[in-house]
Amino acid sequence: MCGIIGYIGENKAKPILINGLLRLEYRGYDSAGIATIEKDEIKTIKNKGRVKNLNDIEEINSLKGTIGIGHTRWATHGKPSSINSHPHADNTNCFSVVHNGIIENYSDLKEFLKSRKYKFLSETDTEVIPNLIHFNYQNSDETGDTKFLKAVVDTCKMLKGSYALEVISSAHPNNMIVVRKDSPLVIGKGLNENYISSDIPAILSFTKDFYILNDLEFAYISRNNIEFYNEDLEKIHKDFQNITLDTSSTEKDGYPDFMLKEINEQSKSVRETIGSRISSSSKTIISDLNINKKFLKTINKIYIIACGTAMHAGLTAKPIFESLCEIPVEVEPASEFRYRNPIITQNTLCLFISQSGETADTIAALKLAKSKNSKTIAISNVVGSSITREADYTVYTHAGPEIAVASTKAYTSQIVLLAIIAIYFAEILDKNSTKINELKNDILLLPSNIEEVLKDTEKIKAFAKRIYKEKDIFFIGRGIDYTVAVEGSLKLKEISYIHSEAYPSGELKHGPIALIENDVTVVSILTNRLLLEKSISNIQEVVTRGAKTFIVTNQELNDDFDEVINIPKTNYLISPVLSVIPLQLLAYYISKEKGLDVDKPRNLAKSVTVE
Numbered sequence: 001m002c003g004i005i006g007y008i009g010e011n012k013a014k015p016i017l018i019n020g021l022l023r024l025e026y027r028g029y030d031s032a033g034i035a036t037i038e039k040d041e042i043k044t045i046k047n048k049g050r051v052k053n054l055n056d057i058e059e060i061n062s063l064k065g066t067i068g069i070g071h072t073r074w075a076t077h078g079k080p081s082s083i084n085s086h087p088h089a090d091n092t093n094c095f096s097v098v099h100n101g102i103i104e105n106y107s108d109l110k111e112f113l114k115s116r117k118y119k120f121l122s123e124t125d126t127e128v129i130p131n132l133i134h135f136n137y138q139n140s141d142e143t144g145d146t147k148f149l150k151a152v153v154d155t156c157k158m159l160k161g162s163y164a165l166e167v168i169s170s171a172h173p174n175n176m177i178v179v180r181k182d183s184p185l186v187i188g189k190g191l192n193e194n195y196i197s198s199d200i201p202a203i204l205s206f207t208k209d210f211y212i213l214n215d216l217e218f219a220y221i222s223r224n225n226i227e228f229y230n231e232d233l234e235k236i237h238k239d240f241q242n243i244t245l246d247t248s249s250t251e252k253d254g255y256p257d258f259m260l261k262e263i264n265e266q267s268k269s270v271r272e273t274i275g276s277r278i279s280s281s282s283k284t285i286i287s288d289l290n291i292n293k294k295f296l297k298t299i300n301k302i303y304i305i306a307c308g309t310a311m312h313a314g315l316t317a318k319p320i321f322e323s324l325c326e327i328p329v330e331v332e333p334a335s336e337f338r339y340r341n342p343i344i345t346q347n348t349l350c351l352f353i354s355q356s357g358e359t360a361d362t363i364a365a366l367k368l369a370k371s372k373n374s375k376t377i378a379i380s381n382v383v384g385s386s387i388t389r390e391a392d393y394t395v396y397t398h399a400g401p402e403i404a405v406a407s408t409k410a411y412t413s414q415i416v417l418l419a420i421i422a423i424y425f426a427e428i429l430d431k432n433s434t435k436i437n438e439l440k441n442d443i444l445l446l447p448s449n450i451e452e453v454l455k456d457t458e459k460i461k462a463f464a465k466r467i468y469k470e471k472d473i474f475f476i477g478r479g480i481d482y483t484v485a486v487e488g489s490l491k492l493k494e495i496s497y498i499h500s501e502a503y504p505s506g507e508l509k510h511g512p513i514a515l516i517e518n519d520v521t522v523v524s525i526l527t528n529r530l531l532l533e534k535s536i537s538n539i540q541e542v543v544t545r546g547a548k549t550f551i552v553t554n555q556e557l558n559d560d561f562d563e564v565i566n567i568p569k570t571n572y573l574i575s576p577v578l579s580v581i582p583l584q585l586l587a588y589y590i591s592k593e594k595g596l597d598v599d600k601p602r603n604l605a606k607s608v609t610v611e
Contacts, residue, residue, distance in 0.1 A: 002027055002028045002071060002072060002073050002074050002086070002098075002099070002100040002198075003021065003024025003025065003026075003027035003028060003071070003072045003100070003197075003198045003199070003202070004024075004069070004070065004071050004086075004098045004099070004100050004164060004166055004185070004196070004197070004198050005017050005020035005021055005024060005069070005070040005071075005195075005196065005197050005198075005202060005203075006068070006069045006070070006098075006166040006176060006178065006195065006196030006197070007020075007066075007067065007068055007193070007194075007195055007196070008066070008067040008174075008175075008176050008193065008194050008221055008222065008223055009066055009067075009190065009192060009193025009194065009223050010066060010192055010193060010223065011066060011193065012063070012064055012065070012066060013034075013036045013063070013065050013066055013067055013068030014034065014036060014060065014063040014064075014065075014068065016068075016195070016206070017034045017036075017068050017069070017070035018034070018051065018054065018070070020070060020195075020197060020202045020203060021034070021051045021070045021071075021072045022051050022052075023199075023201060023202040024072055024197065024198055024199060024202045025050065025051055025072050025600065026258075026403055026404070026405055026599065026600060027072060027074065027100075027198060027199070028072050028073050028074025028075075029049070029050050029051070029072060029073075029074075029600050030048070030049075030073045030074060030075045030080035030085075031046065031047065031048045031049060031072075031073045031075075031080050031081065031082065031084065031085030031086075032046065032047065032049075032050065032051040032053065032054055032070070032071065032072045032073065032085065033045060033046025033047065033054070033070065033071055033085045033086050033087055033098075034046070034054065034060075034063075034068055034069065034070040034071075034087070035068060035069055035070075035087040035089070035096040035098075035168065036063045036064075036065030036067065036068035037065045037067050037068070037168060037170060037173045038063065038064065038065045040170050040173050041093075041170055042089060042093055042094075042096045042168065042169075042170050043059075043063060043065070044087055044089060044096065045057050045059060045060045045063070046082055046085040046086065046087070047082050047085065048080055048081050048082045048085065049080075051072055066223075067168060067173065067174070067176060068168070069087055069096065069097075069098045069166040069167075069168055069176070069196075070087075070098065071085070071086035071087060071098035071099075071100075073085055073086060076102055076125070077102070077106070077123060077124050077125040077126075078122055078123030078124045079123070083121055083122050084122045084123055084124050086098045086099060086124075086126060088122065088124065088126050088127045088129070088130055089130050090118075090130040090131045090133065090134035091118055091119055091131060091134065092134060093170070094134060094137075094169055094170050094171055095130040095133045095134055095137070095167060095168070095169050096130060096167070096168050096169075097126065097129045097130045097133070097165055097166065097167050098165070098166045099126040099129060099163055099164070099165055100163070100164040100183045100184075100185075100198060101161060101162035101163035101164060101181075101182065101183040102125060102161045102162055102163075103125040103126070103128060103129070103159055103160070103161045103163065104160045104161035105159070105160040105161070106125035106128050106161075109128040109132060109158060109159075110128050113128060113131050113132065113135065116135065118131045118134075118135070125161075129155060129159070129163075129165065130167075132155040132158060132159075133151050133152055133155045133167065134151075136150070136151040136152075136154040136155055137151035137171075140154075145172065145175065145220070146233075148169055148171070148172045148175065148177065149177060149218065149220055149229065149233070150233065152165075152167055152177045152179065152218065153218060153229070153231055153233060156179060156181070156216070156218075156231065157231065159181075161182075162181060162182035162183045162360065163179075163180070163181050163182075163183055164178075164179075164180040164181075164183035164184060164185040164198065165177075165178060165179050165180070166178050166196055174222055174223070175220060175221060175222050176196070176221045177218060177219065177220055177221070178196050178213070178218070178219045178221065179213070179216065179217065179218045179219070180213045180214075180215060180216075180217070181215045181216055182215065182360060182363065182386070183198075183358070183360075184198050184199065184356075184358040184385065184386060185197075185198060185213050186198075186199070186200055186203075186210050186211065186212055186213065186384075187210065187211040187213065187219055187221070187226060188200075188203045188204075188206060188207040188209065188210055189207060189209040189210070189211065189226070189240050190206060190207045190209075192223050192224050193223060194221050194222075194223070194226060195207060196221070199356075199382075200243055200382070200383075200384075201401045201403075204243070208242055208243055208244060209240045209241070209242055209243075210240055210241050210242075210243050210384070211226065211228075211238050211240050211241075212241060212384040212389075214389065216230065216231045217229070217230065217236065217238075218230070218231070241383075241384060243383065243384075257404065257588075257598045257599050258403040258404040258599045259404035259406060259408065259495070259588055259598045259599055260588060260598070262402055262403070262404055262408045262409045263408045263409070263454075263581065263584050263585060263588065264454055265400065265409050266408065266409045266412050266413075266450050266454075266581065267447045267448070267450040267451045267454070268400075268447070269397075269398070269399040269400060269409040269410075269412070269413045270409075270412055270413060270416050270446050270447050270450060270577065271447040272398040272399065272400070272413075273397050273398050273399060273413040273416045273417050273420075274416060274420070274443060274444065274446070274447075275398065277420050277424075278420055278423065278440050278443060278444070279440070279444075280437070280440050280441050280444060283427055284420060284423050284424040284427055284440075286395060286420065286421065286424050288393060288394055288395050288396075289377070289393050289395065289421075289424065290393070291393075291425075291428065292428065293428050293429060293430075295375075296325075296425055296428055296429055297429070298346075298347050299327055299347055299348070299349045300327070300328070300347045300348070301327065301328050301329075301330065301347070301348050301349075302321055302325075302327050302328070302329045302330075302348075302349045302350075302351065303329075303330050303331075303332065303337070303342070303344070303348060303349070303350045303351065303369070303374075304317060304318065304329060304330070304331045304332075304350075304351045304353065304418075305331075305332055305333075305334045305337050305350060305351070305352050305353075305362060305365045305366075305369075306331075306333070306334060306352065306353035306354065306359075306362060307333055307334050307335060307354070307359050307361055307362055308407070308490070309355075309406075309407040309410070309411045309487060309490065310353040310354055310355060310359075310362075310407075310410075310411075310414060311331065311332075311333055311334075311353070312411065312483060312486050312487040312490065313353060313411050313414035313415050313418060314331040314351070314353055314418070315331050315483040315486065316415050316418075316480060316483040316484070316487075316576045317329075317331075317415060317418035317419065317422065318330075318331050318483075319479070319480055319573060320418065320419050320422045320573045320574075321418075321422045321425070323432070323435070323573060324422045324423060324425070324426035324431065324432050324435065324436060324439075325422055325425045325426050325429060325431060326429075326431060326432075327425075333361075334352075334359065334361035334362040334364070334365040335361040337365045337368075338361060338364045338365040338368050342368075344368075344369055344372040344373075344374045345372065345373065345374070346373040346374065346375075348369075348372075348374045349374065349375050349377070350366070350369040350374045350375070350376050350377070351376075351377045351379060351418075351421075352365065352366045352369075352376060352377070352378050352379065352387060352391060353379045353380075353414055353418075354378070354379075354380055354385070354387050355380065355381045355382070355397075355399075355402060355407060355410040355414075356380070356381070356382055356385060357378070357380035357381070357382040357385020357386055357387040357388050358382075358385055358386050358387070359387070362387060363386050363387055363390060366378070366387060366390050366391060367390060370390070370392075375392050375393075376390070376391045376392045376393070377391060377392065377393045377394070377395065377421075378390070378391035378393070378394045378395070379394075379395055379396075379397065379414060379417060379418070379421075380394065380396060380397070381396065381397045381398075381399050381400075381401075381402065381410055381413070383396065395417060395421065397410065397413040397414055397416075397417050398413070399413040403599065404598065404599045405494070405495075405599060405600060405601055405604050406491055406494045406495050406587070406598075406601065406604075408491075408584050411487065411580065412450075412576075412577045412580065412581075415574065415576055415577050416443065416446065416574070416577060419439070419443060419573065419574055420443070423436050423439065423440065438571060439571050439573060439574065442570045442571040442574060443574060445568075445570065446570070446574065446577055446578070449567075449568040449570060449578055450577070450578065450581065452567075452568050453567050453568070453578055453581045453582065454581065457585055457589075459563060459565060460565060460582055460585045460586050460589060461585075461589045463550055463562075463563045463586065464586055464589030464590045464592075464593055465589070465593055466548075467521050467548070467590065468496070468589075468590045468593035468594055470498060470520075470521055471498065471499060472498070472499050472500065472501075472515070472520060473489075473492060473498055473499075473500040473520075473521045473522075473523065474500065474501055474502075474503065474512070474515070474516070474520065474521070474522045474523065474542075474547075475488050475489040475492075475500060475501070475502040475503070475522075475523045475524075475525075475583075476502070476503050476504070476505040476508065476522060476523070476524050476525075476538060476539075476542075477502075477504070477505060477524060477525040477526075477535070478504060478505045478506060478528065478531045478534065478535050478538075479528055479531055479572075480527070480528065480572060480573065480575065480576060481525035481526065481527055481528060481531075481535070481575075481576075481579065482502070482503075482504045482505070482525075483576060484525045484552075484575075484576045484579050484580050484583065485502040485503070485523070485524075485525055486502040487576075487580055487583070488502070488523060488525075488580065488583030488584075488586075488587070489501060489502040491583060491584055491587040492583075492586070492587040492590065494587070494601050494604060495587055495588065495591040495596065495598055495601045496587055496590045496591045496594060496596065497594075497596070497601075497602070498590065505524070505534070505535055505538035505539075506534070506538065508538055508541060508542070509541065513541065513542070513545070516542050516545045516546075516547050517545065517546060517547075518545075518546030518547075519546060519547075519548060520542075520546070520547050520548070521547065521548045521549075521550060522539070522542045522547045522548070522549055522550070523549075523550045523551075523552075523583065523586070524538075524539050524549060524550070524551045524552070525551075525552050525553070525579050525583075526551060526552070526553040526554075526555055526557075527552075527553060527554050527555070527567075527572050527575035527579055528572045528575075529555060529572070532555050536557070536559060539551070539559075539561065540559070543561070548562045549561040549562045549563070550562065550563045550565070550586065551563065551564045551565065552565045552567060552579045552582045552583065553565070553566060553567070553579075554566065554567050554568060554569045554570065554575065554578070554579075565582045567579060567581075567582070
């Protein structure tokens with residue numbers, strides 16, 4: 001979940017590293033550091049807290065080296081502190097390493113090194129890596145550049161776990177070695193300079209040409225050359241990809257926060273996700289899926305597997321697939337799915353959702369499904385990400401880079417894309433044509449309906465000001481509205497640190513209503529006309545017990561509730577795309593009232609690349 005950056009070229013490394021770390025800070029912000037090679041000596045500057053805290057160390061201004069590595073940390077092993085921050089060096093300060101991932105056997109490796117007189121300064125798992133490189137380097141019969149490369153390769157053979165590594169050495173001041181296993185890493189190709197990063201957007205302003213590393217591919221990098229090797233030290237050929245993204249999507253563009261910007265970008269992201277895939281007058285086209293009727297008729301179950309907000313998108317998609325395709329759907333968190341020996345056969349279709357495409361649990365679950373002969377589909381927002389390289393098929397959301405840790409536009413884009421895939425399958429199966437045509441028309445109206453929802457946010461802002469000091473808030477809904485309640489509750493927890501729970505409305509009287517007392521806030525979503533009367537009855541039950549109510553609806557309500565946010569009418573199967581937006585804004589404005597960092601909530605990181 002950490003962010004790593006690297007540069008080797010003809011310019012000063014320090015400003016490039018700092019710029020990259022600032023762009024990667026959503027991956028972790030417990031501490032930060034950089035290391036550069038200065039006159040054949042490695043200089044390291046690191047500090048607890050945000051990247052900007054590095055500027056508090058006066059020595060950083062003296063760095064002139066043109067090769068360096070950087071790291072912004074989300075702590076796993078060892079508390080956030082300056083000494084636990086990266087980069088980490090070996091005992092001789094000959095090798096310096098930044099690492100994203102977890103070394104599972106670090107305790108055994110630490111004891112191995114201690115028995116050979118190596119000393120350790122930090123509590124991290126990472127510190128074993130530079131010392132192992134030093135050990136293997138000292139005990140190698142190789143010479144020259146091959147000695148450096150082999151020491152890194154031999155070290156990686158000793159590591160168990162996940163890692164993306166950047167390694168520099170004062171003994172090889174013109175080179176850098178990078179490698180990945182189960183953690184993201186890309187190399188940006190420049191003219192007499194090369195860039196390394198966890199994410200493409202962090203270095204997109206410098207280059208558009210990228211090498212995407214696969215697991216256990218080692219890159220030996222100089223200013224004007226990159227050589228690739230496998231773990232047997234055999235040279236391999238890799239082609240670079242030209243990546244074109246709008247770099248303005250990684251800037252705030254006048255908004256106070258990325259989250260507010262991304263909430264307001266949802267009309268655009270949904271429009272881009274729809275693209276030319278559906279129209280009201282022709283069959284749905286998803287060119288990335290080569291799936292036919294014969295295959296689909298063999299499918300007796302669909303699994304949707306994801307984590308966090310992406311899993312909530314899957315929950316929302318479940319009734320869409322079941323309603324249109326008439327195939328049973330199960331939605332599971334990847335972290336549970338991968339450990340419970342799920343019943344999967346060649347007649348099971350598995351959909352995996354990950355905004356970043358690097359979610360460790362989701363990738364592991366995908367590999368499990370493939371081992372059981374299931375066809376797999378990846379839904380991601382990031383071209384070339386790990387999940388897209390593992391899956392049989394990949395469909396992209398085209399939401400654009402999402403920087404705020406709390407996901408907004410990725411969620412709504414995922415719902416829309418899942419609905420389009422469900423329509424595509426149903427059309428292949430010749431099912432529910434009338435229902436499909438109605439749904440298509442409403443999907444095509446979503447961008448303009450989102451703009452309508454975003455026009456007036458004053459009532460939401462005023463209600464947030466009224467309740468921001470509360471300790472407990474409850475979310476309720478029935479059917480597909482309950483899936484929105486779950487996501488709304490998560491958003492509130494993530495960025496405001498207010499405890500909240502989501503319940504199916506009908507379950508209130510089976511226990512949770514005991515928690516409803518005078519002046520507690522209950523948020524309710526009402527978009528299904530067929531469940532309206534029952535849902536209103538559930539709201540009246542909490543009102544009777546003194547609760548304040550915040551209701552998001554596209555139905556006509558005759559009752560007098562505290563605050564009602566009206567959204568445009570649409571097909572109830574895709575109503576979550578609209579009904580979630582007031583909940584995103586409510587969480588946002590509550591967090592702002594509390595004076596919190598909306599984009600970087602405590603203890604969280606954008607991309608969860610460790611278990």
